[in-house]
Amino acid sequence: MESKKTCIAMIPSPGLSHLIPLVEFAKQLLQQHNHFHITFLIPTLGPLIPSMQTILNTLPPNMDFIVLPQVNIEDIPQTHQPSTQMKLIVKHSVPFLQEAVKSLISKTHLVALVFSMFSTDAHDVAKQFNLLSYLFFASGAFVFSFFLTLPKLDEAASSSEFFESYYETVNVPGIAIPFHVKELPNPVLVERSSYTYKSILDMCRKLSLFDGVIINTFADLEPDVIRALQERQKPCVYPVGPIIRNESNSEANKSVSLRWLEKQPPSSVVFVSFGSGGTLSHEQLNELAFGLEMSGHKFLWVVRAPSKHSSSAYFSVQKDDPLEYLPNGFLERTKENGLVVTSWAPQVEILGHGSTGGFLSHCGWSSTLESVANGVPMIVWPLFAEQRMNAKLLTDVLKVAVRPKVDDESGIVKREEVANAIKGIMEGDESSEIRKRIKVLSDGAATELSENGSSRKALSTLALKWN
Template sequence: MEFHGALVASPGMGHAVPILELGKRLLSHHGFDRVTVFLVTDDVSRSKSLIGKTLMKEEDPKFVIRFIQLDVSGQDLTGSLLTKLAEMMRRAIPHIRSAVIELEPKPSVFVVDLLGTEALAVAKELEITKKHVLVTTSAWFLALTVYMASLDKETLYKHLSSNGVLLIPGCSPVKFDRVQDPSNYVRELAESQRIGLEVLTADGVFVNTCHSLEPVTISSFLDPENLGRVMRGVPVHPVGPLVRSAEPDLKHEVLDWLDLQPKQSVVYVSFGSGGALTAEQTMELAYGLEMTGFRFVWVVRPPAEDDPSASMFDKTTNQTEPLDYLPYGFLDRTKDIGLVVRTWAPQEEILAHESTGGFVSHCGWNSVLESIVNGVPMIAWPLYSEQKMNAWLVSEELKIAARVDAGNGVVKKEEIVEVVKRVMDEEEGKKMRKNVKELKMKTAEEAVKQISTPQADYFTQY
């Protein structure tokens, strides 16, 4: 009988990539005969395009990717990105259930990412032997989620409204710099607490991290007096970094341009598949890049005024649309030092290229890991969700990034110049580069060991 795993990812490349990479690992190291990955999306064609550009080479009968299409037109998906994605996954539950029922053979293992924990009930209903959660971001974010769920609403609100800091057992506290009145964030807090409680119904939790990145937090999960107590016996396994390796022979205009640039001379600028800047911020960034005098590759998207995650649901794929939201004459003035790319670029290959010397990033966890495994220091520019936590981790704990100050809403061109120079051309940047190169080596060593952590027979022993 075939040993079959079913994996489910919520919308967004930040969830799809780790789920897909985990599926590959299950096939290659954990005795699975087949893995079926379900990707929930509101735009199948866009998702296929992104996946095709980054992951899918050819169809493999042992590794099947299916898309669960959601029609969200005319439906209320307001609020933060967390509430939007949680609601989308809630509406996907009947489709997930139907899709899993149709699988032959019946899966023995079910894995869903953190935003789809309500689907664990489907696995239980269908009597799937083992059900797990994959946390596609940091162990610190998992710590925040489960600890918030351990507090009653009154206690949680008291913590947040009194000083905006949540003291988590055994790891760094989390600062909520914009929470003055927690009642303004009822939906977000309720979804977070629900997810944290549902995590505890799983048989185990995989986290896309490793000891080198988060030794203190991981140790706290292993300590029954700290986060181990909060987890109520549910084991936590660091299985990262789950990132796609760069393709050495990939052909792309950006890579051709990078081939012509000096080593570590280029600043790569990208805010992920979901990040969006305002029109004013886009202008400031353009002027800032021009003023630095450094070579750059900038992945640009149309501005969005009210939602920093607007590109997550933006169906625009036109590679020839006018760039009239950039400063007049900017493209002409920077044509000898810069390359502007619309919508998408091969990020893994860019970060792996020897000409890339720095990465202006929104600090989505995928991007953080890709920067680390390629040894590239960062300019941390968080926009939404847990990205501020990630930015703090890379800048304050790991010392591999300089962080911009967006406290006043707009990062001015002068600060952009200053922070890029710090990373690319000053002593501080040299230390960051040294730190990230060392971290690259440590994570590479751990990645080899992670093949047996959890043990190769972790699933088949049940």
């Protein structure tokens, strides 16, 4: 009788930006420990978007996936906080998850469940079936350190809002600089009596229940935070990063973007992208366009139709043509200097291309790691979630990025600021210093994943727990 395969089940939070890092982690695990079989159990609110379906349909042979039945949309309040939506989708998927896990146990030697951050409501499923439980944390160690600290901060807070003053500061263990409250993740900056805040607090209280936490970071990037987390002992942390994609998809190299980049001088192009879900207001879209034009530098811009909500493209496909919202004559005036593409471009290949010299980014953690690993300086433009914290790490701690100022009256980044930020990373002494610092981090990222690197060792230690 054939022995059952040792299986790990992974439960991503809903959304493309949560699925990709977990898939890449699974690939990295199997490259070094190919006796495991990985099954993804996918909670859903509706049909999978095409890009998610493509990723799942092209998994290697020792991975597969099960799309759980869709939850009832009426159970998910219409909120513009993606974290709340994700958490509720997973919570209502627990009965489906229980059935899927039971089925896997009957067919495989299932040893552990790996959850994404907003899948913590399903933690009891691991306990129910006597399985090891691990959290895959796709953001930085310093953000995880903050979430571990949140319950204590909540106990100390006295007002109905998180702090009486929006401008008070919070110290995160392992980070020398304090964070202003206004820089914390969106779900924290709401009434403490709200469902959003309570659900995040509940999630943070569950973090110590896991057998271990896998963090997408590496020692050279966050040495002090990793040390502080390891000194806590519980939960046990495994820094295994940087976990980034090697390629966007099989069609990437045929894209218009890469063909255009091939014709540009080395390190001459600023890549502009706000990730898989970020959007700007119409006014801000126009100011960004004029700023790119004013800078005089070459640019490759992934543009989306504007929205009042910065995360509006996160769960839905936009139908408007973004080019209709650009300033009159912009495309004609900049056709020699820039390329505008709609909705998507092969980011991994673009950041790794020799013609790319800067990255204007929303500071999602995956984008941050991809930029660091490729040694590309950044202009930080955070929109939602933990992106403001990531931006501060990049500008004030690592000093590998610049940040354009937001106008106090309008809340808009004006075109002059956009142009100045581009010049800051593309020309002059400041640019040279930033490039030197990010080159050191890029070299460190490569070292950590080499045979004797600490990230590789952390992954091997983790695999031993699952054997």
